[in-house]
Amino acid sequence: MMASQDLLMDNWRLLPDDRRRFIFEQLTRYFLSPLLAVDALVPVSVSYFGQVLQTFDALIGGEWLRFVPGQRHVKLGIETPLPTELAGLAESLGLSSQEMRDQLSAPAVVDLPPMLVARSSVASDEEVIGQINLTTQVFRGNHFAYVPYKPTVLSLIEPRTTSLDPAAQEPWPAVLTAGQVVLRLASSHHYQVALKHRWTKAALVKQLGGFGFALPTARDYEWLLGGGFLQLFAWGNAVPETLPAYLPNRFGLTFPTQRSSAELTQGDEVAAAPYQKGDSLLKLSPFYRAAVAQPFEQQRYRKLVRIELN
Incomplete structure (x- = not known):
């Protein structure tokens, strides 16, 4: 048996390797459609600015899914007015504090469930x-x-x-x-x-749901990209001299810096935006909110499974 507390970040880190593996195997067995066999299961060690997360990947239906432990009472979004540190950063980005604030999500405290998350996104069609x-x-x-x-x-x-x-x-x-x-x-x-497929977002969501998958919410996306850290970018609160090919990520998920497509979320909000060389770096923030969504067929999606234990 698995305890819900063991699926939360602080407890998960303290578990012995064999216990973590047992839990992960149980998750893949009970939270996905029996039509989808687990074709491979491998342990993964993710290093992020000195922090190490021991987790697992599973090859399911041709995609690698990673286990991301849950966490309660996670602070997300950006305060109003902007903290002093971010107000100075706004100027470096060529924005006024208000312009920067208008493009970022509001502050919130949320509980994030454990998830199985696709390591990379897929074209919406x-x-x-x-x-x-x-x-x-x-x-x-x-x-x-x-x-x-x-x-x-x-x-x-x-x-x-x-x-x-x-x-x-x-x-x-x-x-x-x-x-x-x-x-x-x-x-x-x-x-x-x-x-x-020539389908709509509703058809995509229905197809995913038939196998136990869903799209992330906007808050899920903030958590997965930023790892729950209250900083403007995945790398911190600074303008880098050069951009890496992929954003550093607490969970080792793949988020390219140069991207022509946004990632879909459950609602109408756009929690990720296309970023091309010359665009405002603000588009690479986990908390960025695009004013206008791209057409569905131009976006990508990253499927996930929320682990809910009664």
Whole structure:
């Protein structure tokens, strides 16, 4: 059995490794659809500015999901008026204190549940269903979704040369497509298998819900990107000389700095915004709120499972 307290950050850190693994295995067994097998489970150590989080990843339906412990009474958002430190930072960003405040979420204290979270986001018109091994042609993931598209997938990964010399083998393209099928190279031996859909946000949410998944709320997103730290950016309250390719993250999730798409949240709020070179750095804050949402088809989504124990 697992205790709800063990799923909270402070308790989780104190658990022995075998206990953490047992709990994680139970979570993947009871909080997801039985149609989705756990195809791999690996321990992960995330280092973030001197802090270390021991957690786990699971390969489920072709995507890696990470366990993020919950935490109660988390302070999120930015106070009004701006704290002195942030008022000075606003000037560095070329904004007035009011302009900066208008684009940031209001302060709140929230309880964040434990979650299984996709490590990276997916285009809003795609559904990842599994992975295909290039050597064995064995598929791992949602077999019910895969069967109708199996001939298409196998035709895309036919041997690219008849030579027996491995050195003569043509490299696999990063992306292969045919009809609704999209294959993305996930490793030297695997393609991730996805299906294109012409659907709406409501249809996406319904499809996710059928397997136990959901979209994050705006507050979930703040927690996942910023880790619950009351600082304007994932790296702190400063303007960096250069930007890394990915935002530093307390949970080791993937948030690219250069991105053309926002990430979907449950409501109408846009908790993430596109950021291109030359844009205001404020768009990279966990607390940023875009004034106008991008069209659904231009956004991405990051699915998650909230762990609620009665």
